[in-house]
Amino acid sequence: MKRPKIFIACDTDKISEVKRIIAQTRTKKLDIGYKFGLEFFYARGGREFISKIKGKKIFLDLKLNDIPATCSKSLMSLKDLKNINYITLHANAGEETIKAVIKVAKKINSKLKILLVTVLTSISNSSIKKIGYTIPLSKLIKKQTLLAKSCGCHGIVCAGTDLKAIKKIFKGEIVTPGIRLKGDSVGDQKRVMGPKEAFKNGSTALVMGRSIIKGSIKNNISRLIKQLK
Numbered sequence: 001m002k003r004p005k006i007f008i009a010c011d012t013d014k015i016s017e018v019k020r021i022i023a024q025t026r027t028k029k030l031d032i033g034y035k036f037g038l039e040f041f042y043a044r045g046g047r048e049f050i051s052k053i054k055g056k057k058i059f060l061d062l063k064l065n066d067i068p069a070t071c072s073k074s075l076m077s078l079k080d081l082k083n084i085n086y087i088t089l090h091a092n093a094g095e096e097t098i099k100a101v102i103k104v105a106k107k108i109n110s111k112l113k114i115l116l117v118t119v120l121t122s123i124s125n126s127s128i129k130k131i132g133y134t135i136p137l138s139k140l141i142k143k144q145t146l147l148a149k150s151c152g153c154h155g156i157v158c159a160g161t162d163l164k165a166i167k168k169i170f171k172g173e174i175v176t177p178g179i180r181l182k183g184d185s186v187g188d189q190k191r192v193m194g195p196k197e198a199f200k201n202g203s204t205a206l207v208m209g210r211s212i213i214k215g216s217i218k219n220n221i222s223r224l225i226k227q228l229k
Contacts, residue, residue, distance in 0.1 A: 003031040004199060004228055007059045007175070009209030010036050013043035022056070024217040029225050033057030033085070035207055050081065057085050059175075059207075063117050065090035068100035075101055079108040086175075088157060090117045091144040098151040113154035113173070118144045121159045121178030124190040138165060145170050160193025160201060167202030177207040181223050184211045196228050 008025050010018045018040065025032055034056055040046045041062065050058065060081070064071045071093060078084065089101050098116065105112045118141045119128065125137050133140055141162045146169065148156045155173030158166055166174060178192045186192045195206055212220045 003029060004195075005031040005033065005205035006195075006224070007033045007035040007057070007205060007207045008212055009061075009177075009207055010034055010040055011209045011213065013039050013046070015043075015045055015049050018049065021213055021217065022053075025212065025221055027221055027225070030221070031057075033059055033205075035059040035061050035209075037061040038063075047081075051083065053083055056083075058083055059086040059088075060084050061088050061207075063088050063090045064097075064101065065093045066097070068097045071097050072100045072104045075104045076108065082109060084109070084112060086113045086115055086155075088115045088117050089153075091147060095147060095151060098147065098153065102152055115155045115157050115173070115175055116144065116148040116151075116153045117157045118162065119159070121189050121191050127190070138162070141166065142169070148172075155204075157207075159191035160198040160203065161191045163193075163198065163201035163203055173204045174202055175205045175207060176203040177209075179206045179208045179211065181211040181220065181227060194227065195224060199228070 008021060010021055012018060022034065036050055064074060089098060102114050105114055119137055128137055128140065141158060142165060145156055145166050149170055153172065155175055156166065156170060157175045157177060159178050160176050163174065163176065176198045178189045179195050179198055180186055180192050182194060198206055
């Protein structure tokens with residue numbers, strides 16, 4: 001039986017905190033990787049620290065979202081980071097940018113997987129309307145998933161509430177953020193789900209931040225393992 005794949009979100013700007021997170025999330029019962037977003041990547045020494053991590057799955061969550069040339073060159077500037085396994089690109093960047101990024105990724109690192117971000121877990125149906133979309137979230141996410149499929153993305157990032165619909169049309173990796181352990185606050189998230197339910201509904205990997213890194217990390221890892229049974 002495969003160990004559940006969990007990416008721990010290292011949402012901090014402190015290298016010392018990331019070291020603590022990595023040290024205290026070691027377990028043979030889970031397939032643990034680490035997700036680094038803008039907060040840590042932009043922090044002083046963050047990029048250099050990431051480049052030196054060995055023997056861990058690394059998920060660089062930059063959500064690239066710009067014209068084809070800018071996103072392609074941005075990815076090219078990361079070619080020295082040979083230890084990166086995943087990098088995110090936002091669906092809003094469009095078909096031309098997505099294809100351009102995938103093309104560059106193949107050149108700089110054959111093992112690098114491009115994950116297309118759909119709608120953020122902090123956005124609701126009412127929020128999407130204020131942005132200017134005239135179709136419901138479910139239809140928008142379906143269109144984004146089909147775009148990921150046609151462009152050749154290795155995977156997508158979507159909320160747990162979208163999993164059942166997406167699983168029917170997308171066969172690549174499906175990474176799910178907005179995961180909360182039972183009893184934990186949802187914070188600024190609108191579309192959340194528990195870990196066991198997310199895997200049951202079709203997720204291939206989870207991204208977990210606050211439910212793991214706030215408070216006792218070792219205790220939270222134990223809670224996660226129990227809730228996955």
